[in-house]
Amino acid sequence: MTVKLTKAEKKVEYDKKLCRLLDEYTKVLIAVADNVGSNQLQNIRKGLRGESIVLMGKNTLIRRCIKFHAERTGNNSYLSLLPLLVGNVGLILPRVISRKLVKRLRNTNDTNNEDNQRRYKKVGAPARVGLVAPIDVVVPPGNTGLDPSQTSFFQVLNIPTKINKGTVEIITPVELIKKGEKVGSSEAALLAKLGIRPFSYGLVVQSVYEDGSVFSPEVLDLTEDDLIEKFSTGLSMVTSLSLAISYPTLAAAPHVFVNAYKNVLALSIATEYTYPQAEKVKEYLKDPSKFAVAAAPVAVEAETTSAFTAAAAKEEAKEEPAEESDDDMGFSLFD
Incomplete structure (x- = not known):
């Protein structure tokens, strides 16, 4: 017979578990878990088993554990997580942060891989009344399978229909809900009748923590070419600024030397002063x-x-x- 723990004992056990994980892992993903059900979360845990640990809990409890861990170990790097613990969020502690892991958690459903949807990612969810639509919802044309008595739903929403073989058929695609709008009762009822589950929810990585640094997950999408391009752009800006204000920098040094040589050459051509490198140029000009x-x-x-x-x-x-x-x-x- 298992002994049921009290609320205070559960908090102590949670503290021990989180402190142990913070000692073991140096990388943390902050993931938003809005509209994620318990069954879906369990499937995500199973899918990530062996490479990551998903830990959910109240934000106040997690903050207290992180502060306690910082006081006990003297390692204050995890304190940078405290401002990120806002809303319905959880912690994912991976052994290695890879682009593949973050992409699997962040990207939309892979419709060609049902197992991947079930284990790792987002699942279809119905449009509930009052919910803010994360995407545009478009009702496709075609036979709905509904009898003609259901045409009132379509008329309220101004959806053009016709009766075909005793069923209601939608003539043209209709944008039923726009992104950012709240779902109304009529829209929710119609989508339920059509069997359309337009929205998808899952753990969405919001921030990445690694060895004391916090950055956006989009950073992991950068390739070597992107880094080279950004470095070149920054180098060009430093060079331009250095030349404009006549402040010497290593980036502007080649341009400074070239411009100085041009000035010396121009001075040599305009006067009688000469030197070996300028003689050839003078001959060509003559x-x-x-x-x-x-x-x-x-x-x-x-x-x-x-x-x-x-x-x-x-x-x-x-x-x-x-x-x-x-x-x-x-x-x-x-x-």
């Missing part, structure tokens, strides 16, 4: 034909190469038929 002569060998070499390639291709094309002709003659002589 006689531009020298530049054309210098560039000519490169053009001639490229032209010669292409002509040689074309000639070789022609020669090869001519040789092949000649060999075939010789073979034919040889056979005719011996025959």
